Amino acid sequence: MKKESVFKDKDKLSTNYNPKNLPHRDEEIRSIASLLAPALKGNKPSNLFVYGKTGTGKSAVIKRVTERLRQKSEENGTEVKIVYLNCKLRKVADTEYRLIAELARKLGKDVPSTGLPTDEVYERFFDALDSDKRILVLILDEIDSLVEKTGDEFLYNLTRVNEELKRSKLSLVGISNDLSFTRDIDPRVKSSLSEEELLFSPYDASQLKDILQSRADEAFHEGAILQGVVQKCSALAAQEHGDARRAIDLLRVSGELAERSDSEEVRPEHVDKAENEIDRNKVLEVVESQPRQSQAVLWSIINLCEERDEMVQTGEVHSLYEQVCNTSGLDPLTQRRVSDLISELDMLGIIQAKVTSHGRYGRTRMIKPAVSTNVKNQLKNILKEKYYFG
């Protein structure tokens, strides 16, 4: 407690912090601003579709521009309402019903979390929207994950809204991490959603360094970071498609590790440790949030693979899983369902599962854990302690 922290203001490195400076995104800020500007004159801005990989500043730029838009509209008294929704937020906006219900709520209409027919929810949303003359700028972040889960019907409805509204206008801003996302949606939806498109290209290492340096200046005490730390963080993040969020996380965790080890400054070796720790935490967190059935499946996969020292197939996993269920008092699910759980674990990046054909010996998924031995052992301990005995 006596020691002075390396941090001056750690919040500046948190994911929620929206920085004043957005280096290397001036052009994007300008074009989005000019696209949304008509709202200030009471005209509907074109729908906008923004895409780019994670940590390329999409959400930060949009938030920044819309915040300015809000200020301006307050100044000159135009009715512009801005609603930001992250479609990945569990239990909030991850289904069509929840999304529209949440929108209606944000506009001041009360909607129960379940129980209404969907068209009723749409109606309430339209009512709320049309109750005043205004422009609504609706920002849907991570829109790809919602479309993947529930289909593109809600987008179709939202892009048609303006035909039904008498007084208000709705403008859509979609943000997607998935570059190929528009390929699979209804062409009519596609054309109206992407009246305008903007691609955020990844940062390169030197741009990342600028970004990181400006954050580091805000977050750390002077001289608390040794030379090379910022470079190292940005170089590591640049390897991973130029993800600024990753770079900032690395820096934050490095700082925390330095602090924990009673060091007065952050050194490059702290960055190495930070990299490991971040990977590990991510996996452990995801696994702990999985339902028990999924955990049992994962437990079976890890054990089978270890025993065999090779990849295993769906059928084998399922039979061990059934045993695991019996010993731990779980109701075993059918192979069909387990097959889906395996796909989910694969999508989460915890395991690797590839469909392979063995000719005469059938066609199945070949499965193995996709985490380092270190993380795998920790996973084993957690799962073993929590539920199962092997």
Add this chain to the structure above:
DNA sequence: AGTCCACAGGAAGGGCAGGCGA
């Protein structure tokens, strides 16, 4: 060329919890 394995994965529908209006 045909067979056949061991599933993949789509479709349909059951059952549950939560909610509405009459």
Add this chain to the structure above:
DNA sequence: TCGCCTGCCCTTCCTGTGGACT
């Protein structure tokens, strides 16, 4: 209280399939 609606998780049933083997 009843009939009906939703999302969600799951089962049942089914057709499709890549490629080693015959």
